[in-house]
Structures are given as structure tokens and as C-alpha cells.
Amino acid sequence: MSPAPPAAALEVSGLSHSFGARQALRDVGFRIAPGDFTALLGLNGAGKTTLFALVTRLYHSRQGRVTVFGHDIRRQPSAALAAMGVVFQQSTLDLDLTVRQNLAYHASLHGIAGSRARTRIEEELERVGLADRRDARVRQLSGGQRRRVELARALVHDPALLLLDEPTVGLDIESRRFLIEHVRHLCRQRGLAVLWATHLIDEADDTAKVIVLHQGQVLDQGPVPEVNVRAGVTTLRATFDTLTGQRQEGGGR
Template sequence: MDVSGLSHAFGPRQALRDVGFSLAPGDFTVLLGLNGAGKTTLFALVTRLYHSRQGRIAVFGHDIRRQPSAALAAMGVVFQQPTLDLDLTVRQNLAYHASLHGLSGSRARLRIEEELERVGLADRRDTRVRQLSGGQRRRVELARALVHDPALLLLDEPTVGLDIESRRFLIDHVRHLCRSRDMAVLWATHLIDEADDTAKVIVLHQGQVLDQGPVPQVAARAGVPTLRAAFDTLTHQHQGTRQHQGGAAR
């Protein structure tokens, strides 16, 4: 996935400014930013919920403007807000998603069973979603996003509201997908501890990318030992620069 020169505004408010980054197969990349940094806006542009007017988004060779169907077919998405139909069963939710992606009946049944088995919910396939816990619903959303075997997986604040066990399962499972299926993952979060030293990170603050790369390199460039300290340093420097520019303008 390649993003370059991506900007977006809501009226006078600039939500994203000249954002650019690349994801390769097998990358686990954490999009790290405070609430309001622009993470959800970025996901909305990548998934075509919003139309980008400035910049380019390509999903493994498919330009999101010129080839939207191919680009969207190559990605799976777990949105921050729940999107399951609570009155359908687990299997029905996944089957509907599979049909949208053109999977045949036999192929859909196979893929649904495979993904439910991987997230430990094969025995709940015929349970209505409203009867599941929050952590189980999140697992269903992840299984649904993977049914059509995408090359890119996007997750927007996927652990919000989950207990420790559910959160750990989700992180471990997605990291395993990167290794075992060579899948590219963009994991958006405001929780710094979800990016360990083996991950790549994109620090997004007030709509701008402040730094990106392997976690140890980002920390080293900031001159500090940890990602938490690097995040604090980068965001404080950015805030100071904006205040200085505002003062100069006045």
C-alpha cells in the first residue's frame, strides 16, 4: 500500500496534511496518534467513505480513484464502531460479507469455517451476534474482514472497550497473520503499548506525520530510549513549532 501527498479538510479545518507512507507485505504498522489526530479520517479516505481530492492512495498497485473495486477487494477492514448485524447469526454476518466480495457458496462456507476456527468461535457460528460478548463480537468482525483473503488489513482502534484477555488475543492473532500469511496490517491506536519494538510505527499528530519507521529507529532519532518518550518529544516539538509560526504570523 502506498499513500502520498494525502490531505483532507472539513471546511476550514485541515484534518490531514501531506500524509505519506508505504506498507509492504508482512508489515505490522501501528498508526499512532491521540484522539483527533486524523486516524479515522485517513481510514475513511482509504476505504472510500470519503473521497480524496489531494494525494494518491494505491493498494498494491490499484489506485483507489481509478480502480476502486480492485483496491477495495484487496483490503479487509475492522472499523472503530461496531458494524455487525446484531439480529443475524455469526455465520450469516460472514456469509453476507462473502457474497459482497463475490465468493461462491462452497468457497464462502469453507472460508467462514476457517476464520471462525482461527478466532475460536466455530462453536458459536449459529449464535445471534447480540448474544455475544464485546470481545467475541470483535473476533467476529476480524473473521469477517478476512473471509475474502485480503492482502491488506486495516484496524481502527480495534481494542477500545475490550478486556485485557480479548485485547491480547486480538493483537497476537493479527501479528500472527502478518507472519503466516504475509499480510500487510495498518493498526490505528492511541495506546502506545500496542506498538512493541518489532513493529513499525507512523506517528500522526494534528493531521501530520511527525516520523515513521521501525520503533527503535523512531526512538533513536528522537534521542530517547522508548517509543513513549519519542512520542512525547515529537508532539511537544510539533506544538512548539506551530506556536512559533503562529507568533511569527501575528
């Protein structure tokens, strides 16, 4: 008898959500394995942020199921949330605290304190190139530096799944490049599973997996080359235009 496959880092099935009469997500499903870099690609309003809110328990999902390494987000929220780190679209840093204080507070929420917390904070700040700004107040940092702090904070408790919602919006080219390369490096080096939500098509190259989300529905998903083949085109941009254009022309919601 063959061994059971390892639990998915993140598995979503039959997930739907409405705001009154408006349906934001409809029967969304996908699976992310450890080490995967998966781009959740969709226009503004596609449902990306709603999906993140459901996966992270900011919203309560009534339809569908979300599991993180086998832990059901509704039945085992503590175990599921402990396994994930999150960088939200809107910054949640305390501007009047120092970089180190922001990370220390996050570490304490995950039960990490003392020398262990100090070690993890130093490790992550070193990785994002901000060890020398550890005692600077966050309001003194540039936008790109703040994003690096948020990434370091999301990783300080050593999660195995990282969620990032439009993490490069408003950043300059150099900051965008650093963030993408750093996160891809973590996938390769640490086996980190990543769900990277974006409307910027060039943030998913041919080595990535992609989920095309449009008007609350998944239109296609899989490795970029395979998705391109199914769309009958050779680039992800053309694939996205083909898929979303067909849905709009067909009157889909």
C-alpha cells in the same frame, strides 16, 4: 537491469483533507510492504479515522494518491478494495443476524458463495476461536467476541491488506492480547500487511513499524528502534511525547 521492487501493499502520498476550514490531514505519506505490521499511532483527533475513510473510499480524496498493491483507489476502486479487509472503530455487525450470516453476507459482497463461502467462514471462525458460536446471534456475544467476529469477517475474502481502526477500544486485557497476537501471527504466517490505528502506545512493540500522526501530520515513521534513535530516547512512549510535545510547543497545527 535489476527487477522492479514489488508493489507496496498500501502507499499513500501527498494526502490532504479538510472539513470546511478545518484541515484534518496535511500532506500525509507512507508505504506499507507485504508482511509489515505498522501501527498508526496518534491521539484521539489526530486524523486516524479520516485517513481510514479516505483509504477505504468512504470519503473522496481530492488531494493526494492512495494505491493498494499498485491499484489506484480512485481509478481502480474495485481491485483496490478487493485486496483489503477492514475493521472499523464502530461496529458494523448486524446484531440480529447470526455470526455465520454476518460472514456469509460479507462473502457474497465479494462474490464468494456456496461451498467456498462455507469453507472460508469455518476457517476464519476456527482461527478466532468462535466456531462453536457460528449460529449465535451477534447480540448474544460479548464485546470481545464481537470484535473477533469482525476480524473473521474482514478476512473471509482472503485480503492481503488489513486495516484496523482502534480495534481494542473497550476490550478487556485478555481480548486485547488475543487480537494483537492473532493479527501479528497473520503477518508472519500469511505475509498479511497490517495498518493498526491506535492511541495505545503499548500496542506497538520494538518489532513493529510505526507512523506517528499528530494534528493531521506525520511527525516520523519507520521501525520503532530507528524512530526512537531519531528522537534521542529509548522508548516509544518517550518518542511520542517528545515528538508531539515539540509540535505543540512550536504552535504546529
